[in-house]
Amino acid sequence: MCSAPGIVSPMARKSSQSRSSQGKPVGATPSGTAPSAARPAALEIYDTTLRDGAQAEDVTFSAEDKVRVAQQLDGLGVQFIEGGWPGANPKDIEFFRMIKTVPLQTATVVAFGSTRKSSNAVQKDPNIRALLEAETTIITLFGKTWSLHVTDALGISLVKNLELISDSVAHLRSKGRKVFYDAEHFFDGYKTNPDYALETIRHAVSAGAERVILCDTNGGSMPWEIKEICQIVRRECAVPLGIHAHNDCEMAVANSLVAIETGVVQVQGTINGIGERCGNANLCSIIPNLELKMKRPALRDRLSHLKRVSGFVAEIANLMPNKHQPYVGDSAFAHKGGVHIHAVLKNPATYEHVIPGLVGNHQRVLVSDAAGRSGLLEKIEAYGIKLDKSHAKLQELIGVLKERESEGYQFEAAEGSFELLMRKAMGTHRPAFQLLGFRVIVEKKQDHGASSSEATVMVKVGGVVEHAAAVGAGPVNALDHALRKALEKFYPQLREVKLLDYKVRVLSANRGTESKVRVLIESGDHKDKWGTVGVSENIMEASWQALADSIEYKLLTRDE
Numbered sequence: 142m143c144s145a146p147g148i149v150s151p152m153a154r155k156s157s158q159s160r161s162s163q164g165k166p167v168g169a170t171p172s173g174t175a176p177s178a179a180r181p182a183a184l185e186i187y188d189t190t191l192r193d194g195a196q197a198e199d200v201t202f203s204a205e206d207k208v209r210v211a212q213q214l215d216g217l218g219v220q221f222i223e224g225g226w227p228g229a230n231p232k233d234i235e236f237f238r239m240i241k242t243v244p245l246q247t248a249t250v251v252a253f254g255s256t257r258k259s260s261n262a263v264q265k266d267p268n269i270r271a272l273l274e275a276e277t278t279i280i281t282l283f284g285k286t287w288s289l290h291v292t293d294a295l296g297i298s299l300v301k302n303l304e305l306i307s308d309s310v311a312h313l314r315s316k317g318r319k320v321f322y323d324a325e326h327f328f329d330g331y332k333t334n335p336d337y338a339l340e341t342i343r344h345a346v347s348a349g350a351e352r353v354i355l356c357d358t359n360g361g362s363m364p365w366e367i368k369e370i371c372q373i374v375r376r377e378c379a380v381p382l383g384i385h386a387h388n389d390c391e392m393a394v395a396n397s398l399v400a401i402e403t404g405v406v407q408v409q410g411t412i413n414g415i416g417e418r419c420g421n422a423n424l425c426s427i428i429p430n431l432e433l434k435m436k437r438p439a440l441r442d443r444l445s446h447l448k449r450v451s452g453f454v455a456e457i458a459n460l461m462p463n464k465h466q467p468y469v470g471d472s473a474f475a476h477k478g479g480v481h482i483h484a485v486l487k488n489p490a491t492y493e494h495v496i497p498g499l500v501g502n503h504q505r506v507l508v509s510d511a512a513g514r515s516g517l518l519e520k521i522e523a524y525g526i527k528l529d530k531s532h533a534k535l536q537e538l539i540g541v542l543k544e545r546e547s548e549g550y551q552f553e554a555a556e557g558s559f560e561l562l563m564r565k566a567m568g569t570h571r572p573a574f575q576l577l578g579f580r581v582i583v584e585k586k587q588d589h590g591a592s593s594s595e596a597t598v599m600v601k602v603g604g605v606v607e608h609a610a611a612v613g614a615g616p617v618n619a620l621d622h623a624l625r626k627a628l629e630k631f632y633p634q635l636r637e638v639k640l641l642d643y644k645v646r647v648l649s650a651n652r653g654t655e656s657k658v659r660v661l662i663e664s665g666d667h668k669d670k671w672g673t674v675g676v677s678e679n680i681m682e683a684s685w686q687a688l689a690d691s692i693e694y695k696l697l698t699r700d701e
Contacts, residue, residue, distance in 0.1 A: 184431065184439045185407040186424065187383065188214050189223040190454060191236070192253050193421050194411035200458045204235040210457055211240060214412075215248040217450045218440040219424075222248045223281060223409075228255075228271035237275040247441065251321070252277040256284040256309040259297045263308040273316055280313050281354075283323035286341045287330030299337060303344045310348035321407075322350035323385060328362045331370050339377060346380050352407055353380050357396060360389030360419060367396045371403040383407030386422040388414060393422035398430055401437070412454040413466065425451050429468045429500050448501035468500045477507040507552075538566040548676055549648045549659050555674035557664075557694035558687070564697075573696040574628060575601040576689065581616045581681055596623040602631045617643065617684045624688060637666040638695050645680065662687040666695065 191207045194200065202210065207224065214222050224240060225233030240250050252275040257266035272280050284306040285291045291302040310320050322345040324330075330338040342353050355374060357367065367384075375382060384400035384407070386393040397408050408431075414423030425447060431437040432444055440447075451469040455462040464471040474497040476482045484491040489504060497503050541562065542552070552559040564570035577599040585592040596619035597610040609627035613619030621640060629635050642663035647656045660675045660683040671694050675686025 181437060182381070182404070182406045184401070184437055185221065185383070186219040186428065186439050187221040187223065187251075187407050187409040188219045188248075188411065188424060189253075189385075189409055189421065190214070190411040190415065192223045192225045192233075193417065194415040194454075194458075195225070196417040197415040197420065197458075198417075200415055200460065202232075202457065204232050204239055206457050207232075207236045208239050208243060210412075210454055211245070211248070211250065212243065213450050213453050215245040216443070217446050218247050218443040220248060221251050221279070221407075223251045223253050224275075224277070226253050227275040228268035234271070234275070237277070241276065249279055250277055251279045251281050253281045253283070253323075256282060256305040257312075259295065259301055259305060263312040266309075269309060269312060272313065273318070277318070279319045279321060281321040281323055282309055282313065282350075283325045283356075284309070284341060284345065285326070286324045286338050286356075287326035288334045288337050289329075290326055303340065306341055307344045307348045310345050310350050314349035320345075320350045321352040321354060321383070322346075323354045323356055325356050326358045327355040328357045328366065328370055329359060331374075332366070335373075339374070342374070342378065346378065351380065352383055353378060354383035354385050354407065354409060355400070355405070356385040357387055357393075358385075360387030360393060362386075362392070362396060363390070364392060364395045364399045368399045368403055371400045371405055375404045381406045383409060384422075385409040387416065387418070388420045388422065389418055391419075393420070394426045394430070397422045397427050398435070401431070401435070413451055413460075413463065413469075415454075415458065415460070423466075425469045426467050429495070433495050433499065444499055445501045468495075469502060471505070473497070474502055475505040475507055482506055534567055538563060541566055549657055550674055550676050551659060551661070552674065555661060555672040555687075555690075557671035558673045558690045560697070561690055561693055573602070573632065573693055576685075577601055577606065579620060579623070579685060581620055583616050594619040596620040598623040598627050600624070600627050602628070605631075607631075616681060617688075620681065620685065621688055624692065628692065632696055635692065635695060638664055638691070639666070640691075641665050641670065643684075645683075648676070658683050660684050660687045662691055664691040664695070671695075 191202060191210060195202050211222050211224065224236050227233050227237055237250070237252065252272050254268050254272045257263045257269050261267075263269055272282075285295060285302050288299055291297060291299055295302065310322060313320050322342070324338070324342055324345070327338060345353060355371065371382070371384070382405045384397050384405045386396040393410070393414070397410065401408060408422070408427060410422035410424040410427055411420070412424055414420040414425070428439050428447065429444060431439045448469040451466070452462055462471070465473075467473055474493055476485050476492060481492050485493065485504070486506075489496070493504065545562070546552075561570060579596065579598045581594065581596045583592055583594050593612065594614070594616045595610065595612050596616065597608070598620070599606065599608045601607070607627045607630070609623050611619055611622035611626050613622050625635055640662060644661045646659045646661070648659055655678060657676060657678050658680050660680065661672060662674075663670060663672050665671070671691070673687045673690035673694065675683035675690070677683040677686070
């Protein structure tokens with residue numbers, strides 16, 4: 142038998158199987174084996190974004206945020222939403238109170254908590270009481286499986302821990318609740334002491350648990366270990382199994398899929414993989430892999446909502462979306478290299494492993510000096526302009542584009558600026574205004590006092606000169622306010638525009654404060670978002686270029 146974590150030895154497996162078969166099997170069928178696996182069991186998607194995901198660094202959800210996310214998850218079609226730990230904080234108690242009034246179509250909300258404390262009777266344990274007061278039909282209860290945690294973390298005997306598991310599950314069942322049992326640290330526990338790990342599950346099932354979820358809580362197991370251990374437990378246990386994997390070795394998705402291959406029916410994870418330390422299993426990768434690669438339906442034909450829900454959760458969590466995330470990232474189906482673009486325009490399957498629309502994403506052809514004629518033609522045609530490959534204006538545009546990129550401009554994330562550049566090269570752009578000048582003043586009067594920023598702008602619209610001044614939280618904010626103030630009387634639709642993101646990248650750091658910088662701005666209104674770019678040794682000049690392009694893009698007349 143193994144005495145330390147590691148791959149399960151044949152001797153340990155043989156010992157574990159022989160002993161459990163002689164004793165009381167873990168909810169086994171009369172034959173001691175699991176039901177026939179000829180037809181795969183229906184899968185259950187269990188989302189723990191609101192509990193495990195909320196434990197991620199830099200992530201905080203209010204009770205109202207959690208309700209909004211739960212509604213999105215319900216619309217996505219997940220079966221279970223873990224709402225939080227009502228015994229741990231008042232915010233989760235408030236969520237469970239609020240969610241009772243929200244009609245959900247597909248999902249069941251689940252409360253999460255631990256087994257009773259060893260010093261408390263189960264009827265008087267505050268955590269158990271809070272779980273019942275949440276009034277969910279299902280409660281996910283976690284207990285200690287790894288003997289190390291029992292003796293070192295809880296400081297109790299192995300026998301006492303079994304008592305806590307049995308008492309807690311049985312009490313919740315006696316109150317009419319269904320119980321999913323999270324076997325915390327199961328894989329580490331099994332690799333250390335397989336007999337005891339199985340015994341903890343045995344007690345949970347005997348007490349009435351309807352699911353047993355095998356947890357790789359430290360995220361340190363490898364797929365071959367997960368597969369081997371899941372196969373053993375499934376032979377021992379007729380109660381449906383689940384998998385809860387953490388991502389500390391970048392294996393959470395792989396481990397979850399391998400577990401499902403062995404017959405596990407419930408997979409737990411979070412949207413975008415957010416979670417404590419390195420995160421949880423990413424449902425935005427697991428779900429499309431299940432449906433598109435393994436042909437295992439999971440979302441009731443709602444897979445096309447996945448990208449939208451991914452973006453919604455990132456926004457509510459106040460996290461920048463990972464553009465390189467598989468399936469749902471903005472770059473997942475983006476093509477920049479000329480050879481790639483040429484091929485993918487003929488047949489998307491040449492460089493796309495699935496159809497982007499299946500997960501709510503779309504193909505993007507990026508604009509760069511690597512794109513070549515085919516890529517630029519594709520972009521130009523997207524704006525309703527038809528050109529032949531031999532057209533002189535196309536070669537002119539390629540030349541301008543390469544010159545701009547050599548200066549530091551980047552158009553992959555600034556398609557607003559690219560459309561303006563293209564229209565200027567084609568001779569179709571009619572500027573909405575002309576800059577006559579701007580000035581920005583930053584003033585700070587005391588060491589510890591706040592600085593103030595003021596900007597003045599002079600522009601010409603038609604034959605009218607407009608002069609405006611404004612203050613702002615910083616120089617760029619002040620310049621933005623002044624420009625809008627000068628133009629809104631001519632173009633009231635500018636009141637819809639919001640500056641969503643502002644980034645500065647130093648392009649030549651070896652020149653110190655004389656370095657050239659690139660400013661990327663993302664703007665949006667009630668129906669669209671667009672990026673613009675500016676480059677200069679002067680950060681205010683670069684910011685002006687991006688701001689001016691943002692306004693010009695909003696004011697474009699697209700019926701030219």
